[in-house]
Amino acid sequence: MKPGVIKSLVAQTAGLLAASTALALAVNVFSPAGLAVTRALTLHELDARYVTAEETKARHEAGQSLFLDARRPELFARGHIAGAQNLPADEFGERFTAIAGWLPKEAELVVYCDSKSCSLSRQLADKLAEAGYERVVIFRDGWVAWKERGWAAE
Template sequence: MFRQAGFIFFLGIAAGLLCNHFRPAGLALTGGTTLLNEDATLPEGVSVIPLAEARKAYSSGRALFLDARDPKIYRSGHIRGARNLPVETVDEDFDQVMAGVAKNALLITYCDGAACDLSARLAEELYFRGYDRVRVLPNGWSRWKAAGLPTGQSDEAAR
């Protein structure tokens, strides 16, 4: 009986891991791993931007910041003036959010957390859609907020 229970237990674990592996937004199975930093390797055409450089681009008004997080999280706090383009709904929201944005505009994507890859995934999507000046701000929201830079809430600059 214990043998059968053990077999069913391990079969359940294997099935769960397999489902997680093939799920588009599968859960990370390792913790504390930094996926993005200023030395990160990203797809060709996409690069990391240091916080100091992102701050200068923001101050000069020469960049559009794109928040890759869920709309509810975006509304609770974001970089002031940023537009929300969640990577999970990019196909549905792209035309509305990116209306009037030139292909050669400087785009800076961000999300929150050292292990968050949403900004890199969004940056890659933008690059493949023809935007050639796409940068990723690693752990952007936390670092931006910690530096005391301008933030916004609610539906400001929303889609």
């Protein structure tokens, strides 16, 4: 490749990135959906439904919430939070019909999956919200964090 071509390729790429970066930051400042870009987002900012491990444990001890495990049945069988029911996000349609009868709409549901690198709990929370459950929280750190802390498990 000729040096002239490389030079214009680099100049165009740098120009494009610089201009779009400036535009993005400007829009972000004035947008109602803009993010705080100078610090990490808090758990609550990421998703208002997220709860910490400690908050989840408090709910578990209070015994007022129903725990739902969004992972596949074979992972659920290997270990889960004590008292949790398995409702795999991937099989929501068929499995939900079976439990909808005894799952009260006004109950607070705590959903979780493996860890924060698992989006199944959020998918399950979305599906439950669509089904009319308004009190759904997500234990984002999931089963791995719960097990590491040695909290009640089955």
